[in-house]
Amino acid sequence: MMQRALLRRFTPTLRRSFSTVEETAKAGMTLNFSLPHETIYSGANVNQVIVPGAAGEYGVTADHVPLVAQLKPGVLQILHEGTSDAEKYFVAGGFSITHANSTTDISCPEAVKVDDIDSAAVTSAFEQAKAAFSAAEAGSLAAAEAQIDMEVNKSMAAAVGVSLA
Amino acid sequence: SEATANNASNSTNTNRTSETMSTPTTFWRLAGMSYTQYVTRAATAVRNGLKEPARTKAMQHEKFSYNASAWDAGKIGPKKPVQTLSEAGH
Numbered sequence: 001m002m003q004r005a006l007l008r009r010f011t012p013t014l015r016r017s018f019s020t021v022e023e024t025a026k027a028g029m030t031l032n033f034s035l036p037h038e039t040i041y042s043g044a045n046v047n048q049v050i051v052p053g054a055a056g057e058y059g060v061t062a063d064h065v066p067l068v069a070q071l072k073p074g075v076l077q078i079l080h081e082g083t084s085d086a087e088k089y090f091v092a093g094g095f096s097i098t099h100a101n102s103t104t105d106i107s108c109p110e111a112v113k114v115d116d117i118d119s120a121a122v123t124s125a126f127e128q129a130k131a132a133f134s135a136a137e138a139g140s141l142a143a144a145e146a147q148i149d150m151e152v153n154k155s156m157a158a159a160v161g162v163s164l165a
Numbered sequence: 166s167e168a169t170a171n172n173a174s175n176s177t178n179t180n181r182t183s184e185t186m187s188t189p190t191t192f193w194r195l196a197g198m199s200y201t202q203y204v205t206r207a208a209t210a211v212r213n214g215l216k217e218p219a220r221t222k223a224m225q226h227e228k229f230s231y232n233a234s235a236w237d238a239g240k241i242g243p244k245k246p247v248q249t250l251s252e253a254g255h
Contacts, residue, residue, distance in 0.1 A: 037226050073207050092208040110208035116219035144196030152210035
């Protein structure tokens, strides 16, 4: 009887301290980041995500206002809890949807690690695309394709610190 | 007659994009590309700019194929691989 009364007095205190620990662990936001062939993150708890939106780059933390954004070819940065260096991916495009419950879904057709970008390949591809763009008829499909190649390669070069024009 | 004048399907314009969309604003839309075509091209450009071994691995994602099957009286026929969508009758 005595032991049970003691337990009842102590247990509520323990329960309260456990819940405080849980709250700080979930202080970040939830990230779902997937590609057609691979799920990179599913339900991951991260501090911040910096998204390359087509209308501009923006950062998402917990309790961000709901937002749907088309992505431009650019760098997606993921800041994990306890690290100052962001994990960087270069995304080809896609969409980012931030929900009211601090969950962000990012879906891209292709995403690569910035470390895997070959600056020489990107520079030569840009030059080739630039030549193709000049040679193509304005407003034609070939011109549009060359423009896509130019924009993506220019952005990839910028991600590895090479400035192309 | 009034009915035919308002009927969009009587037009000779085969570019369905401009029939259903408002004025296109992006360069790829103006050139006749869909978003899927645009983003697929961007994905290819990204894969081509990679170092080995990431490049070989990424090029696997480029591969795709089509299968077509014809419907007859509510039943689907056998699937056969096709090289292009035009082969499948589109």
